[in-house]
Amino acid sequence: MRRSLIGRTWPNVVAVVLFVFFAFPVYWMISTAFKPSKDIISKTPVFVPFDATLEHFKTAVNVPKFWTYTANSFIVTVLAVVISLVIATLASFAIARMRFRGRKVFVLVIMAAQMAPWEVMTIAVYLISRDNEMLNSLVPLTAFYMMMVLPFTIWTLRGFIAAVPKELEESAMVDGCTRTQAFVKVIFPLLAPGLMSTSLFGFITAWNEFPLVLIINKTDGQTLPLWLSSFQTAFGNDWGATMAASTLFALPVLILFVFLQRKAVGGLTDGAVKG
Amino acid sequence: MAVHSERVQTQSPESGKAAVATIETSAARGDGAGTAKKKSARPADGRSIGSRLAPYLLLLPATVATLGLLGWPLLKTVLVSFQNLNARQLVQHLTEWNGFENYTEQLKDEQFWAVTGRSVAFTVLNVFLIMVGGALVGLLLNRLGKKMRLLLSIGLLFAWAMPVVASTTVYTWLFETRFGVVNWLLDSLGWHSMAAYNWTGSQYSTFFVILLLLVWGSIPFVAFNMYAALTTIPKELYEAARMDGAGSVKIFTAVMFPNLKPFFLATTFLEVIWIFKAFTQIYAIKAGGPDGLTRTLPIHAFLEGSGRQHYGTGAAIAVLTILILGVLMAYYFRIILKQEDEL
Numbered sequence: 001m002r003r004s005l006i007g008r009t010w011p012n013v014v015a016v017v018l019f020v021f022f023a024f025p026v027y028w029m030i031s032t033a034f035k036p037s038k039d040i041i042s043k044t045p046v047f048v049p050f051d052a053t054l055e056h057f058k059t060a061v062n063v064p065k066f067w068t069y070t071a072n073s074f075i076v077t078v079l080a081v082v083i084s085l086v087i088a089t090l091a092s093f094a095i096a097r098m099r100f101r102g103r104k105v106f107v108l109v110i111m112a113a114q115m116a117p118w119e120v121m122t123i124a125v126y127l128i129s130r131d132n133e134m135l136n137s138l139v140p141l142t143a144f145y146m147m148m149v150l151p152f153t154i155w156t157l158r159g160f161i162a163a164v165p166k167e168l169e170e171s172a173m174v175d176g177c178t179r180t181q182a183f184v185k186v187i188f189p190l191l192a193p194g195l196m197s198t199s200l201f202g203f204i205t206a207w208n209e210f211p212l213v214l215i216i217n218k219t220d221g222q223t224l225p226l227w228l229s230s231f232q233t234a235f236g237n238d239w240g241a242t243m244a245a246s247t248l249f250a251l252p253v254l255i256l257f258v259f260l261q262r263k264a265v266g267g268l269t270d271g272a273v274k275g
Numbered sequence: 276m277a278v279h280s281e282r283v284q285t286q287s288p289e290s291g292k293a294a295v296a297t298i299e300t301s302a303a304r305g306d307g308a309g310t311a312k313k314k315s316a317r318p319a320d321g322r323s324i325g326s327r328l329a330p331y332l333l334l335l336p337a338t339v340a341t342l343g344l345l346g347w348p349l350l351k352t353v354l355v356s357f358q359n360l361n362a363r364q365l366v367q368h369l370t371e372w373n374g375f376e377n378y379t380e381q382l383k384d385e386q387f388w389a390v391t392g393r394s395v396a397f398t399v400l401n402v403f404l405i406m407v408g409g410a411l412v413g414l415l416l417n418r419l420g421k422k423m424r425l426l427l428s429i430g431l432l433f434a435w436a437m438p439v440v441a442s443t444t445v446y447t448w449l450f451e452t453r454f455g456v457v458n459w460l461l462d463s464l465g466w467h468s469m470a471a472y473n474w475t476g477s478q479y480s481t482f483f484v485i486l487l488l489l490v491w492g493s494i495p496f497v498a499f500n501m502y503a504a505l506t507t508i509p510k511e512l513y514e515a516a517r518m519d520g521a522g523s524v525k526i527f528t529a530v531m532f533p534n535l536k537p538f539f540l541a542t543t544f545l546e547v548i549w550i551f552k553a554f555t556q557i558y559a560i561k562a563g564g565p566d567g568l569t570r571t572l573p574i575h576a577f578l579e580g581s582g583r584q585h586y587g588t589g590a591a592i593a594v595l596t597i598l599i600l601g602v603l604m605a606y607y608f609r610i611i612l613k614q615e616d617e618l
Contacts, residue, residue: 011418015427018412022430022491026437028456029445045456091337094330106334109341111608116345117600119554119573120593123580124351130365147344154337208438210555211573215581225440229559232447239448250441257436 029250032243033057040240056244063234063245066227073207073223076138080145081202084153085195087146092157093183097166113151118144122215129216136220145209149202156201160194161187204253224249352597356590365586377591386567387575387592394571397482398551404490405546406539409497416502428499435495443559446488450474475561478568485569488556493549497542504538505531537610544607548600572596 032040036053039046060066094100095107129140164187172182210225217226231245356378358364359371381387412431416424434442450457452473461469475481508531516530532539554573557563563570563578570578576596580589 011415012420012423014415015419015423018415019426019430022427022434022495025442025445025449025491026433028449029441032448041454043459045454045459087336087340090333094333098330098333100327100330103330106338108608110337111611112604113341113345115548115600115604115607116349117552117573117593117597119552120576120596121348121352122577123586123589123593124348124355126581127355127586128348128351143344144348147340150337150340204436204438208440208555210440210559211577214558215577225438225555228440228444232444239451239454242444243448246441246444250438253438254433254436257432 026250026254029243029246032239033247035240037238037240041237056238056240057248059238059241060231060245060248063227063231065222069222069224069227072138072221073225076141076145076223077203077206079142080149080206081199083142084146084150084202085199088150088153088157088198089188089191092154092161093187095154096158096161097169110151110154114155116148116151118148119211122211125212126215136217138221140216141213141221141223144212145206148209149205152205153198153202156198157191157194160191164190200256203256207253349597352590352593355586356594358587358590360586360590362584365584373587377587378595380588381591381595390570390572390575391595393569394551397486397571398547401486401489401550402543402546404486405493405497405550406543408490409494409542410501410539412494412498413501413505416498417505431495431498434491435499437492439492439555440559442492443488443556446484447560450484476565478565481561481565481569485557485560488560489550489553492556493546497546500538500542501535504535508534540610541607544603544610548603548607551600551603552596572599 031047031049033056034052034054035046035049036051036055039049039051091106095103095110125140125144126135129135129137132140134140169179169182169186172186173179177185208225209223210229213221213223213226214229217223228245228249231242357372357374359373359376363369364371412427416427419427437445449455452458452471455474457474458469458472461472472480474484512530512534513526516526521529551571552573553571554577557569557571557574558577561569563574567578572592573596576589576592579592580586
């Protein structure tokens, strides 16, 4: 069926407009970060930073404790993701491969836990951390971030384990493996894409987390989201430095996304809807 | 992120192939020797105590974590909501139970109802825009040629991957009063009164920025899922409909929509839950201001509880919020469980 010229053109025009709408804020963040200050506060915006400068990045990085916050963010995020992967691998193997009483309840709890209202539980988490004298420490952050990503990790890995045919494992056991060996040698290597995509999303969740760290770590143990949100207040109208800070913060996530995009998005979108 | 989990199962074609290969080899070898010896390791029949315990041992760490790190804060929220816990009691470690006082106080409070109404209206409008926008972008992705689809996907990926705190900061910059690019654009398009417009100065304009930020950040998820769902509809259905003389509207209502209905329902509820409990975007834009006029329930709970150090009051608002979310989630699960045959 031939479409008219307009019929063929408008989807492309709309696509370009939408591309600009979605990509522009990211572009604007990065380009502002590289522009010299006089271009940032010029009457007519400078759209391409021809005389790029690293000055704003220097300002952002030289904020006292920047490196502490960065280290905190990495420690908390990586630990949370790794611990949740270990716990989730065990649990997801059980719910994907074994039949037992209480399985359905466990699965329902996991599904509900994915939507846990952490945003309004911060007061309780604050009080619990305080009662254990763990305010301004990385321990509660790591533990609760781990819990935030755990349900999703279990649920996703369950799918990946279920996708590995049972026969594969059984034949390994026929060949003399124990069940544990069969898991380690046969299933685990096939889980690589699953582990990658779940850790990507775990990483993003923990890296971005804001409400909890806002309430429990007011002095030490701050992470980058808190640093970034207070940047504007601290730096008044230094938008160059603020955007440089945003860029630095967004960078690890954007890089991870580019690297893992294929697999992760494949995992996310392959039949978003079943049946 | 619940909807996505299912599709993972369809995902590893390689492992499927590998499986077939291995089965053949094991069959060729004959399974006389191995099976008998290994029987105890299998959970199927004649199960030993060890293998009957195995699933519970595997679930133990996850269960302990869930109870301690999710169950306990949840319970603690409920407990605190029945206490009079302000700065003084907190410092002196006092526990003063006050029954339903925090709740009656809230339910009589005008501001609470204003905030609740606002939260609901905000969520409805936001989710409506996200679903309609996301569905349209998904339809567009389906219609575009390969190159343009890639271009649009890249744009969507950027918006999707952008960390929330970073995008919130960027939006404050885009909508900045004097040097913000949005005001410049509106001014140069001829709307000169917008040249130095203070977006966070009034309730509706602040909400507009928050709304745009949430819609911008949420559409990619819906659009990608919509596109993925569209690709699962067999081409023959469209052809058949066209042969019968259906136009594009008819094709949408008769072919696409029935096939996409489960997707629409599930995604809508997910978005409702996500938007209703959105915190970072609203808080980081203006902390519920100006004059508390952009407070939604999670922000209200935080500001009353932690901000004013009325922890009991904050917890009561939190519990009321959780109850509303609980009702929404119950509906969501009904939809999901209807689709989910294998659980």
